[in-house]
Amino acid sequence: MLDFESRNELIPLEVAVQISIDIAEGLCVMHTHTTHPMAHGDLKPENVLLTDDDHAMLSAKATESYTSHSTKEVQPSEYSSPERLDDTDQKGTPASDIWSLGVMLHWMVTGRSLFESESLSNMIRAISKFNTSEISTSLPPAIRDVLVRLLDPNPDSRPTSTELFKDRLLERMLGPETPLSKMKDQQIQLLEKKVADLIEEKRDEREADGGVEKKAHKDTQATSHDRRADIRSIHETEELSLAQFHRGKS
Structure with missing residues (x-):
């Protein structure tokens, strides 16, 4: 996905939606697996591979054990959810994966990072204090509405990966x-x-x-x-x- 950025190209909306749907599908498989449900825990553009026809595949380092939460602790990044920055919960969850998808989607449709900062402390502060009112109102309402739901600071209020398909939430951005x-x-x-x-x-x-x-x-x-x-x-x-x-x- 970073190839678009390296060429200074904004990902077309249709492609961004398709990528988001593919990512959500992959997350849904992981989150609802019948025997080994787990979270990705490190969702970011570097871990999303695109086929020649712009379909997305998730990549991740395998872990030795599988639990309902990701067992992999990663360094904070601009795609980390607010709850992951809490010292009491450094492991990824399905809800934190949805947040990461929201940050990636914002980057795809606007061409700019939501929490990019020159210092780690400023980035962490921006994520911790984030409010959905900070999402640009210049975005088309259909896109902004989706971002507001994915980037809800309360993890319990975010849609699950299953709900993304049930409600066809991502496809609504196309209008x-x-x-x-x-x-x-x-x-x-x-x-x-x-x-x-x-x-x-x-x-x-x-x-x-x-x-x-x-x-x-x-x-x-x-x-x-x-x-x-x-x-x-x-x-x-x-x-x-x-x-x-x-x-x-x-």
Whole structure:
């Protein structure tokens, strides 16, 4: 992800949203694992790898044990959550991963770091005293609303990685007028047209085959009628023969 920064390029919103969704998906797998749930604990751009088509994959150093929280203690960084700066809780949690995602998302959509500082003490102070009112109001409301939720100083108020998918929170940043949304609308319209054309084609085929089907149905009915007539004739013949037989005996 740092390649964008090295080229002084702002990550396109569509790409930023896709990256965020991929990261959230990876976190969801880690946080809700059935046997070994754990937090990443060190989420930052250096630990996110991008494929050629800009899909994100998480990377991390493996730990020897797996718990409900990350066992890896890391040095404070601009992506550390306020609660991680508390000496009583240095381990990563699912909620601290969500905070880190929020800081990364802010960097992706604005091109600037939220807590970058020349000194570690100033950075820690800025994170500890952070309030969501500090998020720029010049950002589109849909993006700002997501950042406000991800960067809530209270870890219990942040959405979980599961809720990010359930509520489609990250996708809301695209809004109805974004190029990606328009592209999806065009794709949907194209698919709908193809389906409509296919239905019309099938209808024409059925109508064309209708005459044949009706004739075949009539032929079947005629055959059935002839067979029923033959059966009645046989029965009548048998009844007549039986009547003649009884008359002969009497």
